[in-house]
Every structure is written in C-alpha cells, then in structure tokens.
Amino acid sequence: MTQHNTDVVVIGGGYAGVMAANRLAPHANVTLVNPRPAFVERIRLHQLVAGNDDAVADYAAVLAGSVRLVVDGAERIDAATRTVTLSSGDRLRYDYLIYAVGSTGTVPAAVPGAAEFSYPIGELEQAQRLATRLADVPVSAPLVVVGGGLTGIEAATEFAEAGRPVTLVTDVLGPSLADSGRRSIAKRLRKLAVTVIEGSAVAEVRADGVVLGDGREVAAAVTVWTAGFGVPGLAAASGLSTDRLGRLLTDETLTSISDPRILGAGDAVSPSDAPWRMSCQAALPLGAQAANTVLARLAGEDPAAVNHAMAGQCISLGRKAGTFQFANVDDTPRRWYIGGRTGALVKEQVCRYTLKWMRGEADKPGSYTWKKNPRRGQVAVAMPVR
Template sequence: MTEHHTTVVVLGGGYAGVMTANRLAPHASVTLVNPRPAFVERIRLHQLVAGNDDAVADYATVLADTVRLVVDGAERIDTSNRTVALASGGSLTYDYLVYAVGSTGTVPAAVPGAAEFSYPIGELEQAQRLAARLADVPVPAPLVVVGGGLTGIEAATEFAEAGRPVTLVTDVLGPSLADSGRRSIAKRLAKLGVAVVEGSAVAEVRADRVVLASGREVPSAVTVWTAGFGVPGLAAASGLPTDGLGRLLTDETLTSLADPRVIGAGDAVSPSNAPWRMSCQAALPLGAQAANTVLARMGGADPAAVNHAMAGQCISLGRAAGIFQFADVDDTPRRWYVGGRAGALIKEQVCRYTLKWMRGEADKPGSYSWKTNPHRAQVAAQAVPAR
C-alpha cells in the first residue's frame, strides 16, 4: 500500500464529502468524519417517512476502500494547530481540511409552537422521528405540510398517495419552478386530494391545528415543517468567516477566506457569497472541485476557480408521477418540463445515479465530470465579499 504524507480530514459524509474523499483517496491519507455509520440519501427522506425506502446506503457501496471512516461528530476546528476536536473527546490532525457538513431542516423559533409541535424532515433523525409519529396516527387524521418548496411538495404528495388527508400551506407553490411546472404540480396535488393554501403565513402551531396569519385554523394531527434549511454552526463556532445563514465563506477556489488549509464543499459553503442552490446536483461537483483545490495546493499550483452548471430540478410527486423542470446553466427555470410517469422515472434514475457517480469516483478517481456555467465569473465578481 502506498504511504501518503499528506493528511486530509473531510468533515461530513454526504454527497459532497464522499465525492471529495474518493477523488483524494489515491493522493493523500484521507479520513472522513461523519456522525452516522451509513450514507444518508437526503433526496429520499420523504420516502423514508412514507415507508417505501430506508434512505440509507452502506458506505462500502459509495466510499473508496482506502478512506478511513470515523463515526463521530466534530465539535471545533482549531486552524492554528490544524486539529479537529471530536464529540467523543478525541481529536484529529490534518494538513488540509474539507468542510462538507451539509445542511439540515430547521423550525423557526419566532413561530409560537413550531419547535414544540412541528416536525422538520431535512435530516435522517428528523425523518425517523416523523415516521415514528405517523405510525401512531390513524391514516384518516389530517396532516399539514408547511412549505411549498421541493421538499414540501414531495412530502405532501407522498403522504397523500398513501391515503392521508393533507393540507399544504405556503406563500408560493414551487417558487423555484417555471409557471408551467407549477401548473403541472398543482394538477397533481389536486388529483391526490391535497388542499393547497397559498399566500398564507403560519402564525402559530398547536398540538392539533395550525393557525394562519389570517386567523384561519387548519386541523392537523401532525404538522410537517419544510420551509427553509439551515447549516451546522461549526464554522462560526470555530471562528471561520460565514455568511448570514452560517455557511463557510470562501473564494472562488472554495478556499476559506481565513485559512488556505480549509476548503469548503456542498450545502455548507458560500463561494464569493454567491452559493449554489442546496442540492445533490450542486454538492457532487462542488465535492470534486474541492478535491481539485486540495490537489493543486499539494502540488504547489494555483487552484482553479469553481464552476459548474445546473441542469434542472427533479421532483417526485408520489411513486406514480414526477416532474423534471429544465433550467438554464445558472439554475433559472425554463418553461419546458417532463411530467407524469416519465418524470417519476427520471427522478428515480437521478436518485440511483447519485450513488453510481460516487462509486464511480471511488473506482476511478478523477473520472467524474460536469458542465460549466459561462456566467459564473460575472456572478462571483458581483457578489464577492470583502476580505
């Protein structure tokens, strides 16, 4: 076995972290730190709740054999000494650190009762908690899903297809989609019997209902909160510069503004304060490009600017239907989409291929590739934060 003298610690074993670790595996001694022993398919968590997928995969199926997996949490990054304090009480040293801790579902503290009575769905444990709750709730009991983004739509349709009465409360249905895509989704929701309440804010969540800003009360045995995501506070707690959401601020090479030995990837990074949309579609190329930055620095070269294009948005609408919304390279939705059963097949293929692409990078490091966005440099120049 080749002995490597450069040590890389990757924090986070999601889509970005695994891609980074696999690309670096032949060139460095790589340790992947993750709080769970299995890879979580974030894009299937709504299926876990509905009971038709476990949303996890064995790391042996996606991670290079030479990557050391440490099942633990990271408590603090000490950039002066290049160490990471672990939740178990131990620590790791590194030459380079890749910050790929991902994102999580959040519940706003400003909404009375939301933290106590609603269920986010953005992490494995959150989804498992919701699944356990639903197992105790009769199928005819009413559910409320708060948030009309992609996660809210997927959750609402999955529950409705299982026979549960669902009300979806949102300001705008599918705000990231084109009008044509929104209309298609609205038709599917109506077909499944989902009541959509648009233009409404939630004023309060109670044990058995949701109170809207208008004063209207919507019965709810279980309230699922999908409006918004957050990121772990590790970067900020470690004194690293972050944006308003807590994402690690980096330059266009994904290098931390505070330390050239810290590289960011995935949902928890904000290059030039102009981050990509939180998604596995962005996380995979960001992970590969983070690895490229580390490799460049290891070789004494200047890292390349990060750049990749977006292709569209895949949304499952239950098991029998879905939609693929085409988009420009800058993620602006186009009017064209593929819906119905064909949309469901595309979504399922994308879910499967995320695992295949990570495994492919493990088997042949450097093989994963992506399309670029010719406008990225202009976007970054307009948004770059002052050092």
C-alpha cells in the same frame, strides 16, 4: 502523484464529502468524519417517512476502501494547530480540511408552538421521528405540510398517495419553478386531493393544527415543517468567516477566506458569498472541485475557480408521477418540463445515479465530470498556503 505524507480530514459524509474523499483517496491519507455509520440519501427522506425506502446506503457501496471512516461528531476546528476536536474527545490533525457538513432541517423559533408541535424532515433522525409519529396516527387523520418548496411538495404528495388527507400551506407553490412546471405540480396535487392554501403564513402551531396569519385554523394530527433549511454552526463556533446563514465563506477556489488549509463543499459553503442552491446536484461537483483545489496545491499549481452548471429541478410527486423542471446553467427555470410517469422515472434515475457517480469516483478517481457554466467565469484569487 502520490502524497502519502499528506493528511486530509473531510468533515461530513454526505454527497459533497464522499465525492471529495473519493477523489483524494489515491493521493493522501483521507479521514472522513461523520456522526452516522451509514450514508444518508437525503433526497429520499420523504420516502423513509412514507415507508417505501430506508433512505440509507452502506458506506462500502459509495466510499473508497482506503478512506478511513470515523463515526463521530466534530466539535471544533482549530485552524492554528490544524486539528479537529471530536465529540468523543479525540483530536485529528490535518494538512488540509474539507468542510462538508451539509444542511439541517430547521423550525423557526419565532413561530409559537412550531418547535414543540411540528416535525421537520430535513435530516435522517428528524425523518425517523416523523415516521414513528405517523405510525401512531390513523391514515384518516389530517396532516398539514408547511412549505411549498420542493421538499414540501414531495412530502405532501408522498403522504397523499398513501391515502392520507393533506393540506399544504405556503406563501407560493413551487417558487423556484417556471409557471409550466408549477401548473404540472398543481395538477398532480389536485389529483391526489391535496388542499393547497397559498398566500398564507403559519402564525402558530398547535398540537391539533395550525393557525394562519389571517386567523383561520386548519386541523392537523401532525404538522410537518419543510419551510427553510439551516446549516450546522461548526464553522462560526470555530472562528471561521461565515455568511449570515452560517455557511463557510470561501473564495472561488472553495478556499476559506479565514484559512488557506480549509476548503468548503456542499450546502454549507458560500463561494464569494454567492452560494449554489442547496442540492445534491450542486454538492457532488462542489466536492470534486474542493478536492481538485487540494490536488492542485499538492502539485504546486494554481487551483481553478469553481465552475459548474445546474441542469434542472427533479421533484417526485409520489411513486407514480414526477416533474423534471429544465433550468438554465445559472439555475433559473426554463418553460420546459417533463411530467407524469416519465417525470417519475427521471427522478428515480437521478436518485440512483447519485450513488453510482460516487461509486464511480471511488473506483476511478477523477472520472466524475460536470457541465460548466460559462456565466460564472470569475478569476480566482487564491490565498497563499502557509
């Protein structure tokens, strides 16, 4: 099937957006809109800060050659006229739009000093800013990492392995992990001499450290904030229905409940208000499935309900160790894990394969596959396309 008279605009050039664009490339005129000229490996941003990876790849290495790349921001989606207004002032017309804007690193405005003195790490520019700051700070100077999720753990261990004294402040260490995986990570943190303060919230961030909820003060030349992620406000600003975080609300075919010509994929989508965990593990199949919905409609067929299984959580613990936490298909953790150097090898292979899978889809559209989740078998009620 070839539909050269169909225009598809993909907003967002991350894992989901690239996968969707590649799958659609032979069937439509695809334009990918992204504010950066290179693909960002978000799962390596902590390495960028530590100085052992640049966390970017050439789009030529992951994107189909027939996809038109527009390096620009998207300011507004006008569903009524099927146009996207760009930061440059240009406008793009579409027959279908795939909303794959990803997620953002956030700092809570409610915590005094957090916006002024802390450094988030969830986006390329944020990581680059932190790397520049650390280049001016002696290796012996103390760091505080706020947040004990996967990003906080990876950042803390990367910095500690580089010889920096690190304190990790969190309510719970590795809340998404099983007790076995959590113990594995705690052991690695102890080996790297990372001080872990659990059960504490940061009440204030200062230029020279943080103040905890119980009044304790922890010195820090730099405070790194990894507690929480947000999403861009484009969908809400464009009048599309979103969840409380701002993710695009869709049905089970990834079709926006506001407009049948708009599909969502990746971190910024909430199918049936039950989103997957923000991760490239979810973004890749979501991107492919959003493309499948478009292809089904072009063929006059009913699109399938979104369905994919999660396999686990991959955590790097510096360059010499890692933990792979096995999970059930619904992303709940199992008690089994792979740790140590083998865990590090698994993590590195996963990082490399994300690029390989996208490149494979560019070379042979439709080749990327994923495991299904039998527990997510909802029947899709697709909106009529007008």
